[in-house]
Amino acid sequence: MKIVISMEMEDNKLKNIENILKEVLKNIKPSKEEMERLQKMANTIIKEIWNIVKENNYPVLDVLLVGSSARNTNLKDDYDIDIFILFDKKVSEDELESIGLDIGVKVIEKLNGFYEINYASHPYVKGKVDRYDVDIVPCYKINFGEKIISAVDRTPLHHKFLKDRLNEKLCDEVRLLKAFLKSLGLYGSDVKTKGFSGYLCELLILHYKSFINLLKDVQNWKLKKIIILDDIFKLYENVDIKNLKKFDNSLVVYDPVDLNRNVASPLSKENYCKFIFYSQRFLKNPSIEFFKDYKEKINKILEDREHGYRLVLKIPRKDVVDDIIYPQMEKLQKSINKIIAKNEFVILESKCFADDNYCYLYWEFLVYKLPKVALREGPEIFKKERVEKFLKKYEKVFIKNCKLFAYTERKYCHIIDLFKDIVNGNLQNISIPKYVDPKKGEIEELSNYG
Amino acid sequence: MKIVISMEMEDNKLKNIENILKEVLKNIKPSKEEMERLQKMANTIIKEIWNIVKENNYPVLDVLLVGSSARNTNLKDDYDIDIFILFDKKVSEDELESIGLDIGVKVIEKLNGFYEINYASHPYVKGKVDRYDVDIVPCYKINFGEKIISAVDRTPLHHKFLKDRLNEKLCDEVRLLKAFLKSLGLYGSDVKTKGFSGYLCELLILHYKSFINLLKDVQNWKLKKIIILDDIFKLYENVDIKNLKKFDNSLVVYDPVDLNRNVASPLSKENYCKFIFYSQRFLKNPSIEFFKDYKEKINKILEDREHGYRLVLKIPRKDVVDDIIYPQMEKLQKSINKIIAKNEFVILESKCFADDNYCYLYWEFLVYKLPKVALREGPEIFKKERVEKFLKKYEKVFIKNCKLFAYTERKYCHIIDLFKDIVNGNLQNISIPKYVDPKKGEIEELSNYG
Numbered sequence: 001m002k003i004v005i006s007m008e009m010e011d012n013k014l015k016n017i018e019n020i021l022k023e024v025l026k027n028i029k030p031s032k033e034e035m036e037r038l039q040k041m042a043n044t045i046i047k048e049i050w051n052i053v054k055e056n057n058y059p060v061l062d063v064l065l066v067g068s069s070a071r072n073t074n075l076k077d078d079y080d081i082d083i084f085i086l087f088d089k090k091v092s093e094d095e096l097e098s099i100g101l102d103i104g105v106k107v108i109e110k111l112n113g114f115y116e117i118n119y120a121s122h123p124y125v126k127g128k129v130d131r132y133d134v135d136i137v138p139c140y141k142i143n144f145g146e147k148i149i150s151a152v153d154r155t156p157l158h159h160k161f162l163k164d165r166l167n168e169k170l171c172d173e174v175r176l177l178k179a180f181l182k183s184l185g186l187y188g189s190d191v192k193t194k195g196f197s198g199y200l201c202e203l204l205i206l207h208y209k210s211f212i213n214l215l216k217d218v219q220n221w222k223l224k225k226i227i228i229l230d231d232i233f234k235l236y237e238n239v240d241i242k243n244l245k246k247f248d249n250s251l252v253v254y255d256p257v258d259l260n261r262n263v264a265s266p267l268s269k270e271n272y273c274k275f276i277f278y279s280q281r282f283l284k285n286p287s288i289e290f291f292k293d294y295k296e297k298i299n300k301i302l303e304d305r306e307h308g309y310r311l312v313l314k315i316p317r318k319d320v321v322d323d324i325i326y327p328q329m330e331k332l333q334k335s336i337n338k339i340i341a342k343n344e345f346v347i348l349e350s351k352c353f354a355d356d357n358y359c360y361l362y363w364e365f366l367v368y369k370l371p372k373v374a375l376r377e378g379p380e381i382f383k384k385e386r387v388e389k390f391l392k393k394y395e396k397v398f399i400k401n402c403k404l405f406a407y408t409e410r411k412y413c414h415i416i417d418l419f420k421d422i423v424n425g426n427l428q429n430i431s432i433p434k435y436v437d438p439k440k441g442e443i444e445e446l447s448n449y450g
Numbered sequence: 451m452k453i454v455i456s457m458e459m460e461d462n463k464l465k466n467i468e469n470i471l472k473e474v475l476k477n478i479k480p481s482k483e484e485m486e487r488l489q490k491m492a493n494t495i496i497k498e499i500w501n502i503v504k505e506n507n508y509p510v511l512d513v514l515l516v517g518s519s520a521r522n523t524n525l526k527d528d529y530d531i532d533i534f535i536l537f538d539k540k541v542s543e544d545e546l547e548s549i550g551l552d553i554g555v556k557v558i559e560k561l562n563g564f565y566e567i568n569y570a571s572h573p574y575v576k577g578k579v580d581r582y583d584v585d586i587v588p589c590y591k592i593n594f595g596e597k598i599i600s601a602v603d604r605t606p607l608h609h610k611f612l613k614d615r616l617n618e619k620l621c622d623e624v625r626l627l628k629a630f631l632k633s634l635g636l637y638g639s640d641v642k643t644k645g646f647s648g649y650l651c652e653l654l655i656l657h658y659k660s661f662i663n664l665l666k667d668v669q670n671w672k673l674k675k676i677i678i679l680d681d682i683f684k685l686y687e688n689v690d691i692k693n694l695k696k697f698d699n700s701l702v703v704y705d706p707v708d709l710n711r712n713v714a715s716p717l718s719k720e721n722y723c724k725f726i727f728y729s730q731r732f733l734k735n736p737s738i739e740f741f742k743d744y745k746e747k748i749n750k751i752l753e754d755r756e757h758g759y760r761l762v763l764k765i766p767r768k769d770v771v772d773d774i775i776y777p778q779m780e781k782l783q784k785s786i787n788k789i790i791a792k793n794e795f796v797i798l799e800s801k802c803f804a805d806d807n808y809c810y811l812y813w814e815f816l817v818y819k820l821p822k823v824a825l826r827e828g829p830e831i832f833k834k835e836r837v838e839k840f841l842k843k844y845e846k847v848f849i850k851n852c853k854l855f856a857y858t859e860r861k862y863c864h865i866i867d868l869f870k871d872i873v874n875g876n877l878q879n880i881s882i883p884k885y886v887d888p889k890k891g892e893i894e895e896l897s898n899y900g
């Protein structure tokens with residue numbers, strides 16, 4: 001009896017979830033018109049590219065619309081058009097670069113758009129035409145199984161792999177997953193987000209067939225979860241799981257196009273855990289709220305509280321992209337956190353972000369003020385050599401629990417004095433990254449608790 | 451060559467130490483006159499006891515001067531006279547008690563002294579005659595190897611064991627050890643001191659032959675050091691070390707009079723370590739200072755520093771002896787320390803002592819003030835049941851390092867508010883001992899650092 005009731009409940013919950021997902025899909029799926037408009041623009045661009053190729057007799061083999069918009073897995077109001085120009089492998093990298101840029105610039109100009117040159121594996125044109133963000137990327141045409149020359153060469157292969165396998169239903173499931181992750185701040189494989197790439201979302205849905213199936217399985221995920229798509233066993237002969245490359249990531253999803261690559265490697269352990277946790281939460285208490293900027297809601301709840309002493313280290317931003325500035329900010333903050341802990345202050349929260357002009361390193365403290373006296377723990381009294389060393393260093397020594405301890409004086413009684421020394425460059429043992437120099441920073445106190 | 455030099459240095463150091471000990475002995479050994487005066491007083495008392503015994507026809511078998519003064523191992527200005535009255539085992543305990551008290555009272559009155567009744571295994575008379583502290587203790591006469599009836603019955607056996615083995619030289623070595631320990635605050639087996647008893651000192655010197663030999667061996671002592679006197683193998687047949695009673699003490703010295711007793715059991719681990727450490731120090735840098743109230747000197751050095759926030763909980767003392775009040779104070783302080791730690795305040799030092807009128811529980815804090823916000827660490831997100839429990843308890847939940855954390859509000863932002871609740875009886879989970887009730891206490895702030 002109990003099982004029947006529980007199954008009924010399960011049924012009800014499932015229906016509830018299905019209704020929620022239907023509602024979500026309405027909000028996130030681009031309209032037919034939107035998709036047609038995008039397709040039209042893409043066709044125009046591709047046609048123009050071919051014109052330029054012919055005019056100049058460029059050695060181009062193919063021009064491809066790739067990315068989520070090409071695969072029908074894009075979210076509403078996503079105006080990204082990714083076009084790859086495929087070259088023969090005989091073309092030199094220099095030639096590929098210069099022809100790629102030439103075509104990109106000419107096309108965007110022809111369509112009265114704006115552009116800039118961006119850098120991935122090699123430079124490419126990033127243009128704006130009407131409302132659309134148009135990437136025009138040159139790459140080599142590589143056949144499945146062949147060695148790639150630059151990282152972007154994989155993209156057409158990814159595209160073909162997915163295009164052959166996704167159908168309308170699966171595409172919608174991909175959209176649900178993307179929307180869920182986006183709302184939780186977990187969508188994007190850039191170094192700032194450290195989340196799920198679009199390609200990873202598509203592979204996960206291919207593997208689990210639906211968003212809900214995925215979420216159900218996620219309930220049992222632990223650290224070092226490994227996913228090998230069935231297709232991999234079809235595509236490759238004699239795949240031996242034991243001999244696959246090992247990765248030290250929380251989630252490992254082998255790239256069907258390149259078994260030596262983990263598609264989930266940009267995903268941080270923290271975000272992996274968040275995904276598991278909020279999947280649990282959604283299945284337990286299904287609600288459309290999970291798809292509506294849920295991260296913001298959580299943050300509001302978390303910040304609606306009393307705070308400890310807070311300060312911000314504000315450092316003028318150098319003209320470098322997020323992908324460079326974020327790892328450096330994080331590294332600097334980690335290095336400062338070590339110094340803070342060594343000086344016995346206690347951090348409640350630390351985080352960093354950057355806008356166009358500044359890097360902001362933020363701290364909230366549980367303990368930010370300490371008496372002049374400090375306690376140093378020494379060796380056990382039985383460790384003769386270490387005892388002698390300790391006694392040479394300290395004078396006010398006593399014994400507790402078979403160990404030596406010493407009273408000494410601390411350098412910083414208030415956390416702000418430590419930060420002043422950071423800004424003044426008086427602190428050793430701090431690793432200063434190239435583009436985020438704390439010596440150019442200023443300290444701002446956010447509150448004066450206490 | 452190197453070895454020769456080092457041996458020479460060793461020789462020099464040894465000579466230096468010998469000179470120091472000679473000097474110490476001059477200061478601590480009672481003069482011949484002092485010893486004779488004490489002996490005379492003891493003889494007078496013993497004579498008077500025999501008179502009373504004969505007058506009343508009491509069933510007394512022997513009257514013995516015991517203790518350090520009887521064995522010539524006492525320190526200068528030690529005016530203790532311990533006299534044991536030995537009864538036949540056929541005498542009932544009630545009779546032994548009443549006769550013992552009767553004799554004690556009559557003797558002290560006869561000699562125009564003052565007395566009180568003290569309690570050890572049974573009541574006995576503690577008198578003051580001239581400058582002398584005179585204990586008159588009744589006990590059963592037990593032969594070596596026989597079962598004792600009360601703990602004090604061992605004393606005459608201890609006395610005989612030592613008397614047969616100590617000579618003038620060894621007695622002086624005992625005095626040196628006692629003086630060393632006294633200066634370090636490690637002499638005395640009462641529950642307040644938790645140090646070395648006089649009997650333990652005598653056994654250690656019997657075993658090691660000299661103070662310096664003992665100290666040299668102490669360099670290699672670790673926790674759970676076991677000492678079995680050679681005499682034990684002579685006194686008992688077929689002693690099997692493996693079958694001796696096991697003790698869970700830092701130092702184990704088998705009582706030759708009772709192998710089921712560890713003479714060093716009152717010694718705390720902390721004091722055991724202190725003995726080892728200061729033995730190291732003395733051998734490393736020999737100085738007469740180690741014999742001159744060294745503990746006081748260390749304390750002065752330790753206290754000559756800035757302090758954290760300090761407070762004292764002052765509780766009126768009930769009319770009970772140190773042996774009862776100290777363990778209870780320590781138990782109460784331990785219990786309060788747990789509550790302090792649970793509330794995230796950080797103790798730098800805590801200690802307690804009592805005078806005639808009050809118990810003083812003292813604390814010094816590194817962290818005594820905290821913001822309203824508190825952080826609770828929860829389970830790993832993978833532990834589903836514990837996750838649900840945590841979420842029921844807390845609202846402001848986030849994920850860090852695969853674990854749940856929650857912001858919540860703390861009860862006490864200042865340590866004094868916690869102590870106010872202790873004094874007001876508002877605090878649960880505090881174990882209140884019979885004779886030290888914090889609800890009768892008052893809080894005194896010693897400094898207002900910060």
